[in-house]
Amino acid sequence: MRGHAPQLRPVPSLRRDRDGLLWYATTGSVGSIDPARIPRNRLAPPVEIVGVSAEGLRHAIPAGGSLALPQGTRNVQFDFTALSLSIPERVRLRYRLTGFERQWQEPVGRRQAYYTNLAPGRYRFEVTAANEDGLWNSGGAALEIVILPTFVQSVWFKLLLAALTLLLLYGVYAARIRYLTALMQQRLHERLAERARIARALHDTLLQSIQALLMSFDAHSRHLKEGTQERIRLDQTLNLAEQLLVEGRDEIMVLRGSVSAQALELALAQFGKGLAEHRPHAFELKVSGTPRRLRPDVQDEIYAIAREALFNASRYADATRIELELGYGAAAFLVRVRDNGRGLDETVAAAGHRPGHWGLVGMRERAGGIGAVLAIDSAPGTGTAITVTVPGKMAY
Template identity: 40%
Template sequence: LRIPERVQFRYRLDPVDTEWSDAGTRRQAYYTKLRPGNYTFRVIASNDHGVWNETGASFSFRILPAWYQTAWFAVLCGLAIVLIVWMIYRLRLRQVAATLSARFDDRLAERTRLARELHDTFLQTVQSSKMIAEDALREDTDEKRRQQTLEKLSIWLGRAVDEARAAVHSLRGSTTEKNHLSEALQRAVEEHERPASMSVIFSAVGDARDMHPIVRDEIYRIADEAIRNAAAHSRGSRLEIELRYANDLSLRIKDNGQGIDPALLAGGREGHFGLQGMRERASRIRSKLTVVSSAKAGTEVTLVVPGTVVYRYEHPTLFHKLNNTVRRLFHPSGDDDIRPD
């Protein structure tokens, strides 16, 4: 100890170090990132003649864990992860169940509508045809009257065929192919029987865009019902159909016929579900349905479907997301407007 600057040091920190570290004449030791636990710091030294003190000195200490290093925190993290995974799993199950339920409800609603249509049209027509046939089979019927009855029966059976064809037509997946809504509407015009004097003008404005199949099919069914009503009841000479692709999808069907009675336009015909079905379909796809009718100008049906609902976006932009959110806030269940002029 006569020459302290020649004293050599070695140190070791148990249980971090496995061997002695030579510090030379340096009198400091540095350790970083020590984990919580118990430690023993050992030091040995030698004099200027190189004689080492093998016993040395030691100092024991303990580093307390931080709150995020405790066992209870690790257990809580594990439980939180398990809870989050379970919640995600439950949420996914609810989404799947809601989707299936919505599909089943749509199918049930469609079957109910078809059952009503068959009851109101097809079955009544068949029943009337049966009564006409029974009248023709009466023994006291003369040949001329029987001929007239058979002609009437032929007309009624033809009407029954048309009504059955219309019911089957509504079951077809008419718009399952990609971007063929315009072609499907043109086929609907051709398949519905209309007066020979009625001319049809069809126009599609804008480039066809990829649409969600379910929304596209609802649009088609609304249009099909409007076309069928115009062809069967308007008694007009002109039918205009316009399909417009823009930020929103718009569809306009207009005839120059006799219009719809205001009472029927507001509440619908008792036992019939044409207008009511159109409104329900428009509401399901959060669209705006407008029906304007007058005896002088005919009937005009307009359907406007938000682009964020009908169009497919491969990579939705922030604008589309915000626009969709705003529409859901202000129009949670769609909108329809029916006005008699």
């Protein structure tokens, strides 16, 4: 109805009569409306997707199935429409792209949907419409699209990139480990060299001076008559000084034989060579198998056992040759100290230790603490071999 409601007051422009009709007056006509019989549009508008454009290129819509877009597609435009012959300007539309968004979008005044920066994958574009009375098309229209990935967007490229990244990180880690290992080895050599220098200095100055003093006192003591009280006291003092000198040499051996978690062979070699410098025997180190890192507790006990065995062989065996063997096997780790000396006394072999000494007892205790087996093979005049065997699963 064209026109406007009259502006004359108090004359009304809208009235309801007894039958429920609404009468209205405009500036140009009079009419009525029956609220009980207002016509409603029960027909939902049909919806159609009329076109798809990707990267500016138009693609035909397939009759069924899905539409495959070219590799590397990122920008897509969908064209759609809804058919209504009653009041087309009041048709409402909404759309969404499943796989990219969840909420519906309702455009105003346009019949296109734009999407940018789409990743490769499978999507479903859905569109539906409602007529002027708010009746929505429950079916709507839908189109499946597939964006094929390029090589750099494929899963294989991502796996390759991840593998290269891991390889690069491993290379950096390995280089760092090699650098730190070399640095620790260098510091270990420097530390052992400094300890050896101090030991040599003590041996060449302090111990040699004490030895010279002992020889001088011994020469003077010979001028005293044997059996006199002065000769007896001087001999006792000289014996005590000799014991102190031996203990000082032993401490120097300990000083030269420091251990490191990175070089068990180097530390034992230094200790064995230090013993050979002060005893009339040769020393040799043999390593079989590929050296592997021992557990810290195992390495400490192995070092203590090997050092004790080397010290005993050097001091008590009267050997001309002492051999240390380290065997890195897959099934077990082996340490063997062998000499060609006089062998253990029968009383020592039977008792398991020398009276007043607890070196062999301590070696057995240390071996038992790490699950190792200690074996002693000795016979008078044929030398002694002390072998410690640690199972591989407990050693490495």
